[in-house]
Amino acid sequence: MFFTLIKQALSIILQITILLFGVAWLLNSGAQEMGYTWQWHRIPDYILIYDEGEWWRGELIDGLLVTLELSAWSLLATLAIGLTTALLRLSNSIIGRIIARSYVELIRNTPLLVQIYLLYFVFGPVIGLDRFSTAVLALALFQGAYTSEIFRAGLNSISSGQFEAAKSLDLPLLSTYRYVILPQVLQKTLPPLTNEVISLIKNSSIVSVMAIFDLTTQGRNIVSETAMPFEIWFTIAVIYLLLTLSLSALSALLEHRLGAQWRIQ
Amino acid sequence: MQSNNGNKAINQSAFPLNKLDYFLLLILVIVISWLYYRSAIGVNYQWHWAAAFDLIFTSRRDGSLPYFFQGLISTLRLTGWGLLFALLAGTLIGIARHSQFALLRTPAVLYIQLIRNIPPLVFIFIFYFFVSNQLIPLLGLEHLLRQSNHNSNAIVTFLFGPRNLWENLLSGVFCIGLLSAAYIAEVVRSGLEGIDKGQWEAAQTLGLSTWAKYRFVIAPQVISNITPPLAGQTISLVKDSSIVSLISIQELTFSGTEIANSSGFIFEIWIFVGIAYLILCLSLSLLFSKIESKSRKYLVK
């Protein structure tokens, strides 16, 4: 199994390399037309610098770390918001269902960019959060709406027989959830959830309008100061690709292992 | 929350508010009053709802639609043409993805993987710096879009907007169209695959002409299959159109930014922009669910 994964990864990398060469060659001719001079030699400076006998992180790596940090915190908040919303949706409380439903519809029908502008410039000062937390909140509120649908589907798919069986075994409610329901929900929702993580990382790039120093913001700043958009954006795209592709591979791996263990049908 | 399960049988009254409801209501009241208190005390801002509302609805100097609504119509045009482009491109890419020739299949697969794995914003900036600058001259549209000066008639203006913004519209359409095409490729593919083989064969047996076969047998089923994901894609298109404001495409978010910055009514204008998108997307959802229910009418499932 491992060997096939490696083979697949290698073939994808080979194809990407060939295509990148083709694209690079095309762009080179195009750029020469515009009188553009390539400055690839400057890129490594933005990744790692060796100065005064030590390695220093370049701006792009700083940005990458911020992106990862942002995504990690947002993931936790997203899971919390998503799960709560899903439970509210499935609960018996009318108010709860209304709140959950309106929240999901509101988020899904407005662009993330507008939500960020509203949250940061309008509501942020009201709530009194700092920049990073506002970004985490904005991303979590956005992604939470979609994640709640995944949780709702997962919870719905647990047959009521499970609940009844647990009851007949006289399990207390908390234990029912902890040992019977949630593991099954987890197994069903894990693959779509990893997609949510990838979405989070992609959406995190929009927080650049809030001047959070994530990878995309660093890119825009460097481009506007040095006028070498091609090299910088290429590099950034590659970094994001590596990040998301490795997450996808992880997801495939997880699904393979969890699925084999838990497959009931 | 599941503790209410036991109350299910009991709580059949006409006004079924239970413990959870009251608890949530209490939380809502607390949150809203706290927000109100904070906005009154914590922020140094005076709300100008009337003036902002007025501003949104003020017509242009030459009597045409207010700038805000011109932006909204731009967004509609972007969405409409973007959807068309994405459908065409998506279908072609979907076909390429499943062709036997690696020459066609590989770029298609790589393109789809690329779009699905990099942030839309990064793609948009790459597009802006690479493609936009090369594509217009390459397609020979430079003269049409930038140099000529005659006026166009009303129908053209209605469909494409004022002449000086044609290039803007085209760049925007390409950009969000390319973003959506990757997802639509998958949607179309699964829609076509979802048609039972028996349908094709039955139509053949009945001696239906190709046109009749597609029109009465295949298309209704495909349309009803792909309408839900397509509805989602259209709404995504509307939302992506707001991101292209960052590369100076003149649509609603861009106009909103200009109006907000010029007038200083930052809060009010952004809330109006949000409401505009909300109304737009909800109407589109409604439209699509009508189309879906209509196309299902003739199907026996």
Next chain:
Amino acid sequence: MKIFKILILGMLGVLLSLPTSASSDNLNQIKQRGTLRVGMSTFVPWAMRDKQGELIGFEIDVAKRLAADSGLKIEFVPTAWDGIIPALLANKFDVIIGGMSITEERAKSVLFTTPYSHSGVQVAVNKQLAGDVKVLADLNSRRVKISARRGAFTVQVARDNFPKAKILQFDDDAQAFQEVLNGSADAVIASSPKPEQEAIKHSDILFLPFKERLSKGNEAFAVRLGEDDKKAYFNEWIKARTDDGWLAQRYEYWFATLDWQKQVAQNQ
């Protein structure tokens, strides 16, 4: 298969290497077209939207007068500031008239005319967060956050004067100022007289610690490299309008007075 790929790539490469239209006869093209296309960015009060959504401002006046004097119609192409030079190089408009400061770095990509205004750069500071700032060195600390507009000359000035401070770059000046007003940044650096005007408007939050502007500033039109005929033509016009005092008078109206605010909104 491989030959196929190479063939196709080759054809595309040939297509791309076909010469695009030469830019040195752009002045003739403009005259033929009859319209001058001007790239600018929203930046109160250099260029902004009035209540009717029309563009007004100092830059707008300058551009309109330039077109009128040349017998041309005018067309504005609002563009995000950090992408305005690439847009010019991509032929999306003929000239940048947006209060663009002359810098060495920019001069590598564009051709500047003679300066037509001298704005300089100034800093407005949040009283609550950094009320004790008196000299430049006070803002040069790792704990200080200064907001600015991305792609603007002010970013470089900030880096030169306050190398240790953290520079937050926003897409718009309005957002940069909002940041300081909200208390999320200690100071904002922007082209004069914007900081001065904002400090008056929000005198309870902002103040100006430095009497002298940080940089004298020379703003000019920008055209593509090699377009010397355009540059000469614009230089002539700038000289004429400087000599007859029109530029100074317009500058006075937009920057020294606040009369134009009625056109924009009630509370500006």
